[in-house]
Amino acid sequence: ILNVExxxxxxxxxxxxxxxxxxxxxxxxxxxxxxYRWETAKSPEALFVMTLxxxxxxxxxxxATLNTKEGYSYLYIKGSQPEDxxxxxxxxxxxxxxxxxxxxxxxxxxx
Amino acid sequence: KAGVTQTPRYLIKTRGQQVTLSCSPISxxxxxxxxxxxxxxxxxxxxxxxxxxxxxxxxFPGRFSGRQFSNSRSEMNVSTLELGDSALYLCASSPRxxxxxxxxxxxxxxxxxxxxx
Numbered sequence: 629i630l631n632v633e634x635x636x637x638x639x640x641x642x643x644x645x646x647x648x649x650x651x652x653x654x655x656x657x658x659x660x661x662x663x664y665r666w667e668t669a670k671s672p673e674a675l676f677v678m679t680l681x682x683x684x685x686x687x688x689x690x691x692a693t694l695n696t697k698e699g700y701s702y703l704y705i706k707g708s709q710p711e712d713x714x715x716x717x718x719x720x721x722x723x724x725x726x727x728x729x730x731x732x733x734x735x736x737x738x739x
Numbered sequence: 740k741a742g743v744t745q746t747p748r749y750l751i752k753t754r755g756q757q758v759t760l761s762c763s764p765i766s767x768x769x770x771x772x773x774x775x776x777x778x779x780x781x782x783x784x785x786x787x788x789x790x791x792x793x794x795x796x797x798x799f800p801g802r803f804s805g806r807q808f809s810n811s812r813s814e815m816n817v818s819t820l821e822l823g824d825s826a827l828y829l830c831a832s833s834p835r836x837x838x839x840x841x842x843x844x845x846x847x848x849x850x851x852x853x854x855x856x
Contacts, residue, residue: 649799677843726784
């Protein structure tokens with residue numbers, strides 16, 4: 629993998645469903661993996677900063693895991709709510725201190 | 740604390756003109772990064788400034804430049820605008836830079852929407 633890739637590109641789920649999406653990234657020269665939530669007409673907001681292989685972070689109904697050896701991170705949302713509708717971005721920080729963002733997963737939660 | 744502010748929020752220019760965008764970081768943050776987002780693309784890293792020095796630069800032509808002032812405010816300049824420069828430009832601030840920065844989340848401003856006609 630040369631770039632940061634996110635899948636799926638977009639997702640529609642019913643309120644109450646749980647969902648997850650993937651961020652894949654080059655595993656070499658890895659420094660950190662950031663997840664951001666970007667709601668329409670707002671600024672991207674940090675969710676998690678993950679640095680160690682096997683890291684698991686949780687904030688309310690949202691959690692994330694990190695596998696630096698194989699180069700992927702999963703973001704999970706349990707019991708999706710309409711207010712979870714947003715674009716979720718992941719960004720890889722390399723040892724050169726540069727961020728590389730994926731194109732995001734656009735989540736729509738249908739009431 | 741006040742968040743990251745960017746001015747102007749919207750801008751319309753014509754090809755060949757130049758433009759300056761401004762970013763004021765969160766008080767106490769010394770690192771400011773700039774990003775470009777065009778439709779279908781992820782945020783593309785432009786450059787990062789820390790203590791008035793450019794520390795990192797993305798893969799953009801020399802028409803894109805920036806600077807940082809002693810109060811950590813930063814400006815980004817694009818000269819000889821092209822149609823393809825139409826984009827949302829975001830800046831983000833962070834407390835630190837370098838090895839310790841890996842643990843720091845970035846705080847984003849609302850962006851400047853630039854349209855080049």
